[in-house]
Amino acid sequence: MDDEIAVVKEDVIESMERSAEVYGLSRSAGRVYGVLYFADDPVSIPELVEETGYAKSTISNITRKLTRIGMIHRRSSEGGGRRVRFAPETDLWFVIQDVFTQYVDREMEMTQRTLQQALDDLAERDIDAVEQDRERIAELADTYEQLQTLLSVAMDNSAEDVIAAIEQSDLD
Amino acid sequence: MDDEIAVVKEDVIESMERSAEVYGLSRSAGRVYGVLYFADDPVSIPELVEETGYAKSTISNITRKLTRIGMIHRRSSEGGGRRVRFAPETDLWFVIQDVFTQYVDREMEMTQRTLQQALDDLAERDIDAVEQDRERIAELADTYEQLQTLLSVAMDNSAEDVIAAIEQSDLD
DNA sequence: TTGTTTGTTCGGCTCGTATCGAACAAACGA
DNA sequence: TCGTTTGTTCGATACGAGCCGAACAAACAA
Structure with a gap:
């Protein structure tokens, strides 16, 4: 059921990993962007850890780099706690x-x-x-x-x- | 005398090294291109070794890469021996x-x-x-x-x- | 043929980067 | 206040890229 959809999304995200490599980013950066791209709402670092399997520190570094080049944005200050959340820039x-x-x-x-x-x-x-x-x-x-x-x-x-x-x- | 001119050329070549880095090439590739750019005639690999100080194998690899992406050209078959010579593509x-x-x-x-x-x-x-x-x-x-x-x-x-x-x- | 010059390939070294886990810092909730 | 959650920073490790020298291959000269 949902599995099929997950497979399709995984294909697209893997494609993003390859693209990221071509443009001088790491595969991990492509994956993080892909997860954010399909997310319904901004995603926190713990959630990214959960979904990508990368270590917390790795996610921290990747989000910083992607934020610096404008591929994702910090959606700070929001209902919940002090959790930082990230959303993708969709205008490539x-x-x-x-x-x-x-x-x-x-x-x-x-x-x-x-x-x-x-x-x-x-x-x-x-x-x-x-x-x-x-x-x-x-x-x-x-x-x-x-x-x-x-x-x-x-x-x-x-x-x-x-x-x-x-x-x-x-x-x- | 010529020294002053050499210093100016060196500045430009060092600039090319930096540029090469920005565009995902190695500094050495920028230098090789720079030497070719200022050369009056196509340059052989031994001459590039002499002028850049890099090892023969390094020059071999760099020239292959630059040739593949079209930044320099092999000027094979020419008066002299079987020496391969390289010329820069100046139309960036x-x-x-x-x-x-x-x-x-x-x-x-x-x-x-x-x-x-x-x-x-x-x-x-x-x-x-x-x-x-x-x-x-x-x-x-x-x-x-x-x-x-x-x-x-x-x-x-x-x-x-x-x-x-x-x-x-x-x-x- | 044999030695020399030229160019490529190979193995090893170094250095930078990606990644991890752990330590640390900061903010929040109880 | 104190523990918990969240995020950054700090070594340590691993992997790849650049570079080197040496071995190898190919062409030329004698």
């Missing part, structure tokens, strides 16, 4: 935007700063001797700027809007 | 497209298959008992389909075209 586009803004955008900013500094350093020197190197660094900076432009547009809009904008053009 | 957008197509697109296809299978399984059962679970899985499938659409448009066009399409709309 939002999660992606968050992660890219936190890490990729950051990395691009740092890289751009390094490249500009390098160009400044080379600018003070004999042109011919460094021209080829200067050109290469400049190209890299251009490429990065282009990627940054692309990324910031994607990060500042809903997935629907981006799709709509592209489809209304002649790209597809 | 092309690299990104490759990686996303190889891994993310693949993961999304697999997930979609799992989700559809789950929906089929639930379809045979009593509607009311599984309606909420079915709805959740369906939403996940929808989200994934949307992300796939977005991704495939981005992966099938040049960065310039995608940027142009978006800017010609009213998104920015």
